[in-house]
Amino acid sequence: MQDDYLALLDLTGSVTADHCFPVLFGWDQALEYRLMFHDGLCWIRQERPRPVYLAPVGDWQGRDWERELALHLPLGAEVLSVPEELALEWGRQLGGRILLEEDRDAFEYLHLTEDLAHLKGNRYMRKRNHVNRFARQFGYRYVEMTSGDLERIMDFQRRWCAARDCSGSFVLEGENRAIMRVLDNYQALRGLVGGYVEVGGSVVAYAIGEGRGDTLFVHFEKGDPAYGSVYQVINREFALHNLGFKFLNREEDMGDPGLRDAKMSYLPMDFVRKHRAVLRPGS
Secondary structure, eight states, rough: HHHHHHHHTTSSSSSGGGGGHHHHHHHHHHEEEEEEEETTTEEEEOOSSOOOOOOOOOTTTTHHHHHHHHHSOTOOOOOEEEHHHHHHHHHHGGGGGGGEEEEEGEEEEEEEEEHHHOOOOOGGGGHHHHHHHHHHHHHOOEOOOGGGGGGHHHHHHHHHHHHGGGOOOOOHHHHHHHHHHHHHHHTTTEEEEEEEETTTTTEEEHHHHHHTTTEEEEEEEOTTTTTTTTTHHHHHHHHHTTSSSSSEEEEOOOHHHHHHHHTTTTTEEEOOEEEEEOOTTTO
């Protein structure tokens, strides 16, 4: 299935993090995705915590979207993660028969990789200071992740989750299961890139991303809060060691105010703007 899906994703006009195969694969146990391939498109249905759809992947050009949507989605269906390019086309073809709304909580944060790698200028002075202070205090090293590191990363993730009682949160438990499933299949999933920060022989932070074209999607990033500024360090090191990608997609903030403030503090160059769509009953 991975090969068939990726072949269609390569044809998709605008790729969101939600549509990346490791994300669908990892989160499947929590969200129960159903993929259906038909006529050069892959339609994605998410069963939990409620039934919704994601925008289809494949070649969007020259489609009769009124026919396609009527064929594959029930009236009243809610479609999430609709990239702006596709939302505009749906609006043009269907007009008032589809409700389209910008979904700010789902916007993905885009950066030039070199900006986050080098943290130059006054605008990044505080970030640089955090990294430099951490280096003086802990003398860390960054290590690119290999198959031999996976058990260490899983051990760290287990400790991270236990400290936050992930089992009591649908989101945290689902994310934990997604991370573990991705790590268990790290070598089989295409395009994965990982790295971790080590202090005194112990893992204190890690990041896992996926390269697609000139963009590196940062799917998972975790740090030990006992080490102040550890998130600034893993953020910077992951960018610095992946300068082969022009852009970093640091994904969405899910409407969490604290997470939004943290992501905005890195001064994104742009967003991947996503829409929510609802097919109007009786359209």
